[in-house]
Amino acid sequence: xxxxxxxxxxxxxxxxxxxxxxxxxxxxxxxxxxxxxxxxxxxxxxxxxxxxxxxxxxxxxxxxxxxxxxxxxxxxxxxxxxxxxxxxxxxxxxxxxxxxxxxxxxxxxxxxxx
Amino acid sequence: xxxxxxxxxxxxxxxxxxxxxxxxxxxxxxxxxxxxxxxxxxxxxxxxxxxxxxxxxxxxxxxxxxxxxxxxxxxxxxxxxxxxxxxxxxxxxxxxxxxxxxxxxxxxxxxxxxxx
Numbered sequence: 327x328x329x330x331x332x333x334x335x336x337x338x339x340x341x342x343x344x345x346x347x348x349x350x351x352x353x354x355x356x357x358x359x360x361x362x363x364x365x366x367x368x369x370x371x372x373x374x375x376x377x378x379x380x381x382x383x384x385x386x387x388x389x390x391x392x393x394x395x396x397x398x399x400x401x402x403x404x405x406x407x408x409x410x411x412x413x414x415x416x417x418x419x420x421x422x423x424x425x426x427x428x429x430x431x432x433x434x435x436x437x438x439x440x
Numbered sequence: 441x442x443x444x445x446x447x448x449x450x451x452x453x454x455x456x457x458x459x460x461x462x463x464x465x466x467x468x469x470x471x472x473x474x475x476x477x478x479x480x481x482x483x484x485x486x487x488x489x490x491x492x493x494x495x496x497x498x499x500x501x502x503x504x505x506x507x508x509x510x511x512x513x514x515x516x517x518x519x520x521x522x523x524x525x526x527x528x529x530x531x532x533x534x535x536x537x538x539x540x541x542x543x544x545x546x547x548x549x550x551x552x553x554x555x556x
């Protein structure tokens with residue numbers, strides 16, 4: 327089955343700097359890669375996703391890149407702000423259909439230093 | 441619109457006891473998932489319902505865990521008898537059916553289970 331590895335487990339960056347979180351997956355058939363953000367005491371929420379027919383997707387200060395050949399994908403957050411502090415989870419799934427299970431990584435705790 | 445709700449938010453039980461967790465998905469969401477997160481580890485898939493049917497229960501740890509979704513609405517996850525390693529946060533998530541789906545999972549706030 328699919329296995330998702332995520333690094334680093336913790337990350338501390340100065341406010342205004344960039345943060346990068348990296349994930350690898352094992353099943354080359356996976357073609358949907360969402361990222362979820364869980365703020366302290368709150369539920370995980372989808373912040374961005376990418377499908378295998380594109381290599382990069384941006385939404386304001388966040389971007390995701392996908393390298394299908396190497397089976398890795400990354401989350402990039404630029405101009406970090408205090409509200410970016412949270413645990414971020416990458417995930418991978420087979421197919422666009424919700425019938426396929428989404429497999430999550432172990433999470434990265436991002437702390438933004440003022 | 442109400443989000444996914446889970447009950448209880450926190451449960452503390454002794455080893456050998458029984459606990460039942462409940463999840464109410466977003467109305468109209470056919471897909472319902474149970475996940476578990478142990479501190480510092482991944483959000484681990486447990487099982488997936490499509491309406492009242494179990495689509496995939498490959499992540500269920502063992503037969504001490506029983507999930508139901510009668511009538512295709514709310515779901516329960518029962519742990520009986522509970523063991524120490526069952527401690528963690530149990531998340532429920534729901535999503536629209538396969539024909540109208542963006543892939544997004546809508547999570548509940550989780551039920552934290554502590555087994556002493």
